[in-house]
Amino acid sequence: MRDLQESLNALGYDAGPADGIFGLRTSQALNAYRSVKGVPSSGYPLSTEVEAIVRAAREADGSMSGPATVAAVAVVIHEAAPVPTRVFAGPGQFPPSRFRGYGFLAFPALASEFDYDRHMKLCQAYVNSLPATSSVRQQREDQFVTVWPVKDKKLASSLNGKFLRLETSAKCSKAIDDYDDGQAREVLSNVRAAQNVTLDGRGPYLFGWIPADEYGQKGKLILMLDLSRVTTYEQALVQLQSWQQKIATNPELLRDGLSIENMRRTIRDWSDQHGQAFLMLIGAG
Structure with missing residues (x-):
């Protein structure tokens, strides 16, 4: 870089x-x-x-x-630098298999007429900052994938396809309208139950599990980026790009997994750079 x-x-x-x-x-x-x-x-x-x-x-x-x-x-x-990627996942496709680590973008509620524009900005930043997993040469074991859940597998396959020539706004309209709030609620519920944490912001929350097979295991550390205060496309883009640089391509994290020791400096640096952004390691006591 x-x-x-x-x-x-x-x-x-x-x-x-x-x-x-x-x-x-x-x-x-x-x-x-x-x-x-x-x-x-x-x-x-x-x-x-x-x-x-x-x-x-x-x-x-x-x-x-x-x-x-x-x-x-x-x-x-x-x-x-392992490759950060994205994937739209339908029912039964989360958690994804064989990835080194993954994130999940969880909105607590569906988009409404009052906040649809904000959801659009967040989705466009997600699509523009992360390459699709189908578009990179690296194997899944060398990727950290961030998931956007949708309710229909066929739509997920279409949005992930190499040959879909949709503008970002058109792709995001489909992803927002078909957002799988049921899967998001399940993830939020699992995080609350496993870590006894309060999630009362408007979100979205970006959760990360490294290694990937620790999802859903009680007591395991979970990385969380609270995007509740993001209001502009530029803010969303910067946050997701920092997620790539500091988390998704961090060889130490992908090699050794999440721990209090290897996250302490990352969280401090994030706070110094972004101020009110909330990156935290939950379940750390």
């Missing part, structure tokens, strides 16, 4: 400081570069795109050191 930020800055796109965080400025710079190149904006960059941008920056300043250097960048990205 630092190589990407430095390269975008060198090419004249303001990605901000090379801090290794895929925040709003980096996202905007990347999308501006994509626009000039005629490449569709597709959220988090894959290693092949990073490789091309690094190469372009080195060619621009005459410091290209050969293809071996660029190839090494791609290798490091694959080894150090």
Whole structure:
């Protein structure tokens, strides 16, 4: 990520400081570069795109050191950063199988005429910031997938399909209208019962289980991001991108699982960066 930020800055796109965080400025710079190149904006960059941008920056300043250097960048990205993905899941498809870890986006209530626009902003940030699991080459065991539940398996399959050419707003309209509030209530109930925690905000809550097979086990640690105070698309995008950077691609978490020790610094850094955002490890006493 630092190589990407430095390269975008060198090419004249303001990605901000090379801090290794895929925040709003980096996202905007990347999308501006994509626009000039005629490449569709597709959220988090894959290693092949990073490789091309690094190469372009080195060619621009005459410091290209050969293809071996660029190839090494791609290798490091694959080894150090497991891929964050998303999936729309129908009845009986949660929890998903074989993933290293997963998250679940739980709205306590269905969208209404009063808050539909907010649900749309959150869904668009979800779709735009996370690649579909069907679109990446990595195996499920190398992915942290975030789930959006829907009531119909056929719709889930359609929304996940590689060949569905819907605008994000059209895709999200279907996902919001068919949101599986029953599955969401079950997850919320399981979290409350397993961890004796109060969830009284408007949500949504993004829960994470690492490793994935700890879902539903009493006493196991659960990561929770409370998005109740998110009101704009930009806020939602930043939160979900930070979820990718600090959680879904964190090799230490994906290797060792959730623990108080390996989450303490992550939660502190999150609070320093986002202020009122609520990332917490529940069931930690």
